[in-house]
Amino acid sequence: xxxxxxxxxxxxxxxxxxxxxxxxxxxxxxxxxxxxxxxxxxxxxxxxxxxxxxxxxxxxxxxxxxxxxxxxxxxxxxxxxxxxxxxxxxxxxxxxxxxxxxxxxxxxxxxxxxxxxxxxxxxxxxxxxxxxxxxxxxxxxxxxxxxxxxxxxxxxxxxxxxxxxxxxxxxxxxxxxxxxxxxxxxxxxxxxxxxxxxxxxxx
Amino acid sequence: xxxxxxxxxxxxxxxxxxxxxxxxxxxxxxxxxxxxxxxxxxxxxxxxxxxxxxxxxxxxxxxxxxxxxxxxxxxxxxxxxxxxxxxxxxxxxxxxxxxxxxxxxxxxxxxxxxxxxxxxxxxxxxxxxxxxxxxxxxxxxxxxxxxxxxxxxxxxxxxxxxxxxxxxxxxxxxxxxxxxxxxxxxxxxxxxxxxxxxxxxxx
Numbered sequence: 001x002x003x004x005x006x007x008x009x010x011x012x013x014x015x016x017x018x019x020x021x022x023x024x025x026x027x028x029x030x031x032x033x034x035x036x037x038x039x040x041x042x043x044x045x046x047x048x049x050x051x052x053x054x055x056x057x058x059x060x061x062x063x064x065x066x067x068x069x070x071x072x073x074x075x076x077x078x079x080x081x082x083x084x085x086x087x088x089x090x091x092x093x094x095x096x097x098x099x100x101x102x103x104x105x106x107x108x109x110x111x112x113x114x115x116x117x118x119x120x121x122x123x124x125x126x127x128x129x130x131x132x133x134x135x136x137x138x139x140x141x142x143x144x145x146x147x148x149x150x151x152x153x154x155x156x157x158x159x160x161x162x163x164x165x166x167x168x169x170x171x172x173x174x175x176x177x178x179x180x181x182x183x184x185x186x187x188x189x190x191x192x193x194x195x196x197x198x199x200x201x202x203x
Numbered sequence: 204x205x206x207x208x209x210x211x212x213x214x215x216x217x218x219x220x221x222x223x224x225x226x227x228x229x230x231x232x233x234x235x236x237x238x239x240x241x242x243x244x245x246x247x248x249x250x251x252x253x254x255x256x257x258x259x260x261x262x263x264x265x266x267x268x269x270x271x272x273x274x275x276x277x278x279x280x281x282x283x284x285x286x287x288x289x290x291x292x293x294x295x296x297x298x299x300x301x302x303x304x305x306x307x308x309x310x311x312x313x314x315x316x317x318x319x320x321x322x323x324x325x326x327x328x329x330x331x332x333x334x335x336x337x338x339x340x341x342x343x344x345x346x347x348x349x350x351x352x353x354x355x356x357x358x359x360x361x362x363x364x365x366x367x368x369x370x371x372x373x374x375x376x377x378x379x380x381x382x383x384x385x386x387x388x389x390x391x392x393x394x395x396x397x398x399x400x401x402x403x404x405x406x
Contacts, residue, residue: 048346049306061291068298075290087278088264095271103252129332143251 003069005030006038006052010105010168011066013203015053017164018070020203022077026055034118067097070161082160089156096155096162103140104169107133111177137179141170141188148187152194159195167195206272208233209241209255213308213371214269216406218256220367221273223406225280229258237321270300273364285363292359299358299365306343307372310336314380340382344373344391351390355397362398370398 003019003026005012019026031037031052038050047054047064055063055072063069074083084090113119114130144166148154155162170192173179181188195201206222206229208215222229234240234255241253250257250267258266258275266272277286287293316322317333347369351357358365373395376382384391398404 048350049302063294063298065298065301068294068301071297072290072294075293087275090278091266091271091275094274095266095268098268098271099252124335126329126331126335128329132327132329147251 001026001058002056003028004052004054007032009033009052010109010172012053013168014066014164015069016203017200018082018161019073020200021080021082022073024073024077084156084160093155093160093162097165100154100162100165100169104137105165107137107140108169108173108177111137112172116176134177134179137173137177141181141185145185145188148191163195167201204229204261205259206231207255207257210235212236212255213312213375215256216371217269217367218272219406220403221285221364222276223403224283224285225276227276227280287359287363296358296363296365300368303357303365303368303372307340308368310340310343311372311376311380314340315375319379337380337382340376340380344384344388348388348391351394366398370404
């Protein structure tokens with residue numbers, strides 16, 4: 001089994017934090033975007049879309065998409081549960097994880113790709129789109145702050161996949177989008193301080 | 204229990220096809236986007252993001268996000284399985300469903316929102332982004348045609364959630380984005396003919 005990782009990229013990071021929470025060790029090969037390692041024929045044979053992470057099983061079966069990889073490990077190693085413990089909890093974690101993807105992670109990746117110099121010449125950059133997504137991200141951080149009123153975690157009452165996605169999204173927002181959590185977002189700041197203290201936060 | 208639907212919208216359509224495949228009947232209230240029914244205080248109390256579909260359980264618990272709603276019903280009514288039958292299959296359906304969302308459904312919704320007259324004055328329209336997503340969609344339809352070589356269905360060897368997402372995305376592409384499946388995409392055309400014949404295709 002091998003996990004293909006992309007240096008500095010948010011989605012593979014989600015899988016690495018997930019694996020660390022489960023105490024699962026998987027051999028990792030880290031590819032370098034700037035060297036174009038995700039576009040070599042060898043890698044494209046594994047994932048023609050050129051996206052990371054990719055998990056290769058021992059029989060050669062390839063799993064793409066971070067959450068598909070995490071769900072595979074959730075069933076192989078159920079404890080601690082990171083997708084919920086009951087039917088309702090599992091639906092709620094799915095809901096909150098998707099909200100964290102659509103309201104935070106996808107917008108911040110758009111801000112990065114459409115406004116950061118790293119992507120000049122690699123992708124068509126549409127600055128107006130990057131700016132629109134930056135505005136959305138600011139609004140959604142305020143929304144999430146309200147949602148966290150009286151809640152310790154984002155999904156159910158336990159650290160789970162939705163927290164991991166939000167954590168990686170906000171780390172990326174602070175880094176490449178220069179959008180740290182505003183000081184007056186008290187609930188989000190408290191949640192951030194708590195999840196950042198976890199030993200797996202640096203996975 | 205009640206499902207809030209949005210007239211003509213692709214995401215609620217996914218849930219309706221899913222429920223029809225499972226032969227589950229749920230009372231449905233259809234909101235009208237043009238009347239702004241998704242932005243009333245009553246609806247925003249259920250989902251502050253103003254997005255549809257929303258499932259309200261009998262105890263008032265609210266589930267948002269199409270796939271969270273579908274996963275809830277998958278556990279309540281396991282047959283026929285629409286998210287896979289084994290650990291590996293469930294990971295593969297998750298992977299293919301996400302690919303269908305990110306490579307087809309999200310791009311086609313962007314084309315719609317950023318280029319269609321219906322959205323003038325409702326959302327900031329960035330025409331260049333709509334055009335970039337249209338180009339991506341054309342490329343991804345070609346990619347999916349190649350992936351379907353020798354395959355009857357998109358995910359595993361059975362009609363499942365990934366097929367539902369692709370079906371709704373391509374229906375939307377043909378409709379609002381004026382991008383029908385090109386005739387030389389033989390595999391995609393064959394798959395489309397097959398899924399369109401299902402009695403649930405008009406759900």
